[in-house]
Amino acid sequence: MELEAIIGLEIHVEMKTKSKMFSSGPVSFGDDPNTNVNIVDMAFPGTLPTVNKQAVINAIRVSHALNMKICDLVTFERKNYFYSDLPKGYQITQQFHPIGSDGYLTIKTSSGEKKIGIERLHMEEDTCKQLHSWDFSLLDYNRAGIPLIEIVSRPEMRSGEEAAKYVEKIRSIVTFLDVSDGKMEEGSLRCDVNISLREKGSNKFGTKVEIKNLNSLANIQKAIDFEISRQSIILEFGGQIEQETRRFDEGSKETVLMRVKNDAVDYKYFTDPNIAPIQLSKEFILDAIRTSPELAESKLLRYRELDLNEYDSSLLISDKDVSVYFDEGLKSGCSAKLLANWVIGDVQSYLNKEGISIKEFPVCSLELGKLISLVEKGDVSNKQARDVFAEMIKTHKDASTLIKEMGLSQVSDENALIGIIKEVIDVNPQSVVDYKAGKDRAIGFIVGQVMKKTQGKANPALANKLILEEISRR
Amino acid sequence: MKEVNKEVLVTSANKLMFDMSDEEYNNLLAEFDVIISQMNLIGDIEGVDEAIPMTFPFDVTNTYLREDVATPPMDRNEALRNAKDVVDGQIRLPRVVK
Numbered sequence: 148m149e150l151e152a153i154i155g156l157e158i159h160v161e162m163k164t165k166s167k168m169f170s171s172g173p174v175s176f177g178d179d180p181n182t183n184v185n186i187v188d189m190a191f192p193g194t195l196p197t198v199n200k201q202a203v204i205n206a207i208r209v210s211h212a213l214n215m216k217i218c219d220l221v222t223f224e225r226k227n228y229f230y231s232d233l234p235k236g237y238q239i240t241q242q243f244h245p246i247g248s249d250g251y252l253t254i255k256t257s258s259g260e261k262k263i264g265i266e267r268l269h270m271e272e273d274t275c276k277q278l279h280s281w282d283f284s285l286l287d288y289n290r291a292g293i294p295l296i297e298i299v300s301r302p303e304m305r306s307g308e309e310a311a312k313y314v315e316k317i318r319s320i321v322t323f324l325d326v327s328d329g330k331m332e333e334g335s336l337r338c339d340v341n342i343s344l345r346e347k348g349s350n351k352f353g354t355k356v357e358i359k360n361l362n363s364l365a366n367i368q369k370a371i372d373f374e375i376s377r378q379s380i381i382l383e384f385g386g387q388i389e390q391e392t393r394r395f396d397e398g399s400k401e402t403v404l405m406r407v408k409n410d411a412v413d414y415k416y417f418t419d420p421n422i423a424p425i426q427l428s429k430e431f432i433l434d435a436i437r438t439s440p441e442l443a444e445s446k447l448l449r450y451r452e453l454d455l456n457e458y459d460s461s462l463l464i465s466d467k468d469v470s471v472y473f474d475e476g477l478k479s480g481c482s483a484k485l486l487a488n489w490v491i492g493d494v495q496s497y498l499n500k501e502g503i504s505i506k507e508f509p510v511c512s513l514e515l516g517k518l519i520s521l522v523e524k525g526d527v528s529n530k531q532a533r534d535v536f537a538e539m540i541k542t543h544k545d546a547s548t549l550i551k552e553m554g555l556s557q558v559s560d561e562n563a564l565i566g567i568i569k570e571v572i573d574v575n576p577q578s579v580v581d582y583k584a585g586k587d588r589a590i591g592f593i594v595g596q597v598m599k600k601t602q603g604k605a606n607p608a609l610a611n612k613l614i615l616e617e618i619s620r621r
Numbered sequence: 622m623k624e625v626n627k628e629v630l631v632t633s634a635n636k637l638m639f640d641m642s643d644e645e646y647n648n649l650l651a652e653f654d655v656i657i658s659q660m661n662l663i664g665d666i667e668g669v670d671e672a673i674p675m676t677f678p679f680d681v682t683n684t685y686l687r688e689d690v691a692t693p694p695m696d697r698n699e700a701l702r703n704a705k706d707v708v709d710g711q712i713r714l715p716r717v718v719k
Contacts, residue, residue: 165690166691171687173692173693179697180709181710181712189695198685198687199687199689202689220682230717281716282716283716284718286712287711288712418676420677423677423681424682425684426683428684
């Protein structure tokens with residue numbers, strides 16, 4: 148029996164707004180427990196929710212990037228459940244009218260391009276952080292109320308690779324749009340997988356298993372590949388798949404049972420009467436889209452127009468902060484190709500060596516661009532530029548200052564160079580004779596002597612040109 | 622509508638992880654009798670099934686969205702004043718996952 152996997156993903160993205168989804172309580176990470184809460188987050192009686200404008204703008208931007216229909220009437224529902232992770236006793240979410248619906252994105256996998264349908268995108272609030280010990284649980288409500296968007300795909304993925312590529316693309320979109328930092332390992336982007344198997348060609352869905360809270364792209368792929376293999380073995384031997392929730396165990400690289408789902412929970416959704424429907428104007432929606440930060444795909448096209456090859460362009464957009472650094476550097480007017488080489492090469496190797504991100508890199512990209520411009524003008528050689536670059540990292544000084552301090556300014560003054568060239572040729576007349584006799588290497592000797600006399604500071608291209616002119620005059 | 626009897630109340634209470642005395646269940650059942658008879662009265666109104674459930678008293682929309690500006694949070698002691706058990710600034714409960 149040939150089986151195929153049916154995979155759908157639910158992704159929760161924590162937005163990096165300044166305030167919470169329904170309150171002006173601050174959004175901040177890593178602070179002491181319960182220090183970023185206000186009366187709305189703690190559900191004090193009589194408090195009322197207000198909808199965060201930036202969260203709505205963010206949701207519109209992501210919906211647009213995912214080619215979704217955008218609903219211009221914003222409404223919220225209450226998802227009622229008895230649990231300690233939200234003090235109200237319910238979560239405010241968009242159950243009936245998600246702001247984004249019926250979209251898609253295109254992924255590139257080893258077997259080519261594939262379009263993945265996206266059913267819905269809705270806004271909601273995050274729950275509190277719970278720390279479970281063996282006999283008690285500790286609650287920190289700092290996270291309660293942080294704006295979330297939930298993106299629900301259609302069950303159109305068929306492998307771990309496709310699912311990982313899909314999440315990678317979503318992560319790229321939300322980070323380039325400045326909606327989220329997209330850090331899976333820190334929980335800013337959380338992914339739940341629904342997976343079932345069926346006989347290839349069948350229209351019926353098999354029993355689905357949910358895998359919760361996968362915290363890296365690699366783990367998504369591994370968990371799905373394992374689950375496909377686990378379910379295949381059960382079905383091949385005539386067994387039944389149980390409807391259950393599982394988690395991925397990093398140590399054993401296997402999914403393990405969390406709980407069996409006996410019956411579906413009824414959350415008794417109803418429209419939140421504390422939030423009157425909000426009508427978004429056409430101008431508001433268009434403005435949110437028009438002022439949206441540039442997406443990775445658009446940057447890729449722009450870089451290709453700057454004559455960067457596909458490989459270099461892809462490396463630059465693989466990290467939003469790297470692409471921002473590169474774009475800033477371009478403002479210096481230096482060559483895009485040279486800048487890309489420096490960013491991908493020297494800068495990246497320093498970051499790798501030090502284990503830091505480009506945001507922590509001590510040389511600002513405009514200064515790097517200026518250094519590259521000086522190389523282009525021939526004021527410093529490539530080798531000298533690397534020495535200057537090393538000093539820029541150490542001292543945080545600008546390129547021009549360091550070039551002066553290090554005595555590296557190239558001699559590009561023609562009169563000064565001609566004087567030195569004449570002196571060198573006068574004492575080496577045989578080289579002129581040799582060159583004129585066809586020994587091209589003789590010119591190298593003269594260039595070497597000129598470099599020696601100028602302590603390596605002569606502009607090599609200019610020196611070469613002037614030497615040839617002087618020889619022709621003799 | 623499902624009949625609300627003692628068994629339904631016990632099941633619901635246990636799903637919510639609590640129990641009540643027989644007297645409390647009987648009191649609650651008596652209250653439900655009143656509520657259900659009143660609902661039946663409403664149910665007798667002609668055409669009530671066609672009425673659209675109403676959330677808001679008026680069919681109006683709003684345009685207000687709050688600017689994304691954070692205001693100072695509550696003092697932590699004040700925020701946790703009603704909590705019975707606080708450890709290291711966190712509310713402590715009996716373990717809430719099985």
